[in-house]
Amino acid sequence: MLGYIAKRTALILPVVLGVCVIVFVLIHLIPGDPAMVMLGQDASPEEVARLRSAMGLDRPLAVQLGSFLLRLAHGDLGVSIFQGEPVSRLVLKQLPATCELAVASMLIAVLIAVPLGVISAVKQHSLVDVASMGFAQLGVSMPVFWLGVLLILNFSLRWGLLPSVGRGKPFLEGLAVLLRTGDYLPLADSLRHLTMPALTLGLTTAALITRMVRSSMLEVLHQDYVRTARAKGAPERAVIYRHALRNALLPVVTIVGMQFGALLGGAVVTETVFAWPGIGRLAITAISQRDFPLVQGCVLVVALVFSLLNLAVDVSYTLIDPRVRHGIAQRQ
Amino acid sequence: MKRARNKSVILGGVLIGGLLFVAAFAPFIAGDPYHMDMSQRLLPPGPGHPLGTDQFGRDLWARLVFGSRVSLQVGIVSVGIACTLGTALGLLAGYAGGWVDAVIMRLVDIFLAFPVILLAIALIAVLGPSPVNLMIAIGLVNWTMYARVVRANVLALKHREFVEAARALGLRDRAIMLKHVLPNTLSPIIVLATLGLGHAIVAESTLSFLGLGVQPPEPSWGWTLAFGMKYLRDAPHLSTMPGMAIMLTVLGFNLLGDGIRDMIDPRTRNRA
Numbered sequence A: 001m002l003g004y005i006a007k008r009t010a011l012i013l014p015v016v017l018g019v020c021v022i023v024f025v026l027i028h029l030i031p032g033d034p035a036m037v038m039l040g041q042d043a044s045p046e047e048v049a050r051l052r053s054a055m056g057l058d059r060p061l062a063v064q065l066g067s068f069l070l071r072l073a074h075g076d077l078g079v080s081i082f083q084g085e086p087v088s089r090l091v092l093k094q095l096p097a098t099c100e101l102a103v104a105s106m107l108i109a110v111l112i113a114v115p116l117g118v119i120s121a122v123k124q125h126s127l128v129d130v131a132s133m134g135f136a137q138l139g140v141s142m143p144v145f146w147l148g149v150l151l152i153l154n155f156s157l158r159w160g161l162l163p164s165v166g167r168g169k170p171f172l173e174g175l176a177v178l179l180r181t182g183d184y185l186p187l188a189d190s191l192r193h194l195t196m197p198a199l200t201l202g203l204t205t206a207a208l209i210t211r212m213v214r215s216s217m218l219e220v221l222h223q224d225y226v227r228t229a230r231a232k233g234a235p236e237r238a239v240i241y242r243h244a245l246r247n248a249l250l251p252v253v254t255i256v257g258m259q260f261g262a263l264l265g266g267a268v269v270t271e272t273v274f275a276w277p278g279i280g281r282l283a284i285t286a287i288s289q290r291d292f293p294l295v296q297g298c299v300l301v302v303a304l305v306f307s308l309l310n311l312a313v314d315v316s317y318t319l320i321d322p323r324v325r326h327g328i329a330q331r332q
Numbered sequence B: 001m002k003r004a005r006n007k008s009v010i011l012g013g014v015l016i017g018g019l020l021f022v023a024a025f026a027p028f029i030a031g032d033p034y035h036m037d038m039s040q041r042l043l044p045p046g047p048g049h050p051l052g053t054d055q056f057g058r059d060l061w062a063r064l065v066f067g068s069r070v071s072l073q074v075g076i077v078s079v080g081i082a083c084t085l086g087t088a089l090g091l092l093a094g095y096a097g098g099w100v101d102a103v104i105m106r107l108v109d110i111f112l113a114f115p116v117i118l119l120a121i122a123l124i125a126v127l128g129p130s131p132v133n134l135m136i137a138i139g140l141v142n143w144t145m146y147a148r149v150v151r152a153n154v155l156a157l158k159h160r161e162f163v164e165a166a167r168a169l170g171l172r173d174r175a176i177m178l179k180h181v182l183p184n185t186l187s188p189i190i191v192l193a194t195l196g197l198g199h200a201i202v203a204e205s206t207l208s209f210l211g212l213g214v215q216p217p218e219p220s221w222g223w224t225l226a227f228g229m230k231y232l233r234d235a236p237h238l239s240t241m242p243g244m245a246i247m248l249t250v251l252g253f254n255l256l257g258d259g260i261r262d263m264i265d266p267r268t269r270n271r272a
Helices: A002-029 A034-039 A045-055 A061-073 A087-122 A127-141 A144-158 A171-181 A185-221 A224-231 A236-273 A279-288 A292-320 A322-331 B002-024 B060-096 B098-112 B116-127 B131-141 B143-157 B161-168 B173-209 B221-231 B237-264
Strands: none
Touching (some): A002 A061, A034 A292, A087 A127, A087 A171, A087 A185, A087 A279, A087 A292, A127 A185, A127 B237, A144 A236, A144 B173, A144 B221, A144 B237, A224 A236, A236 A292, A279 A292, B002 B060, B060 B098, B060 B143, B060 B173, B098 B143, B116 B173, B131 B143, B143 B173, B173 B221, B173 B237
């Protein structure tokens, strides 16, 4: 199995390389000269030419790509034009906020979707089923930013319950303070800020996962082994949770993993609506300022995290499903 | 079960039929979407202005009615681009096999490594914000699902008797692909395209919301919603109404796509 994991990891290397090349080419196709952007409109052509040469922009594109990949291998993503700081430092500074939002959203999504999907499948065609499928259909049709606006309108402006923008203390920091000193205020502040953005992303994701859990459960509930379990007199609870749900959750793991990546993309919009200081907002600001290295860094980091998540999903299959593990062992 | 499926198609059809009607007859059912009247700004829904007015006193109903044309146009063209590109590459990959398949599928893997909206944002940054570029960007980020589905279908079809027979008759590969294989992969493509229209309209409104899509003063649902956020306290209808329009449209396409899939796919036919 270790061999499979190593092989699967080796397979994402060409993908990662392809991602780096596409991002590099895309950013270099952006109209406008980075040297000109850095120096401003008043710069003389000589100054621009000097800076272009210093930045290596006068070299052939293939040479630039080679040196870009070489620097990338050393973790060097370049320097932000506007902030003058290394891009890697800026991205790493914002990344925890995005991860916090994505994890909280996924937690909300799974907590809603799994029970709802299971109940819908078990009580197919009941009122609960119709209602939860209605919720799911509305959820997948609702643009993320509109849900965000509706939440702000009601929870912030109308009822004044939650702050509409910004991030409080980082969640983990708040938790640490609570555990160390017993002071719950930083954690409460963190949760108050996190609730609406996480609900926005979480509810739309929950809709998608609910449909997946329901259809996967329905498929499993019609299998022979479920009928056998019932026939041998196993209690209905055991049939549903021990026999059906454990098997139905396999495709759900895939969709959760893939959705986690999509959450990173969805965070771009949610972070803009709630002024959440994450990597998505950083990317949007960088685009509006034409800060090329920063745009490149943000897109690259998100795509790499996305690829690694897909790898994790594949590997997790071998851990949770003995059939997959057995199949790999047989092929080897 | 059959009734539930039909309901989904009917409801989706009604929503999309309504949208097409509104878009086709926009000049007859709404006034000028560009007409400003500062004495009438930020009015709530009421007589004269069924959905209220915006910050320049323009009629919101007219803005949304004409905005439906923009959304539909971007949706249809971008799905057309994604569908054509994805189907062609999927057909080629599945039929040719070997290194052609390997290269195309690696390209799919690379594109799938990007969250769709982020890649679309990067493309817009390259191409510049405009409706045409918006269609190209949304089309270019969505071709992979068509390629994967078509390739999988072609792989299943290419060793079937009717393809073998066509080959035995001496037909060229191009003719076999276009006349015999492609028509047999059409039903999943129709389902994907219907669902894809909803996704494309959300992508359009999202990019316009972020200021990277349709530019003012052209009426766009996403942009109107984004601008309305500045007046959320005094005129919430400016944000809620365009959002409702987007949601109903996407809901319509989703219901229609789901319904058609359930009718075509024998595996879900009994479980819908």
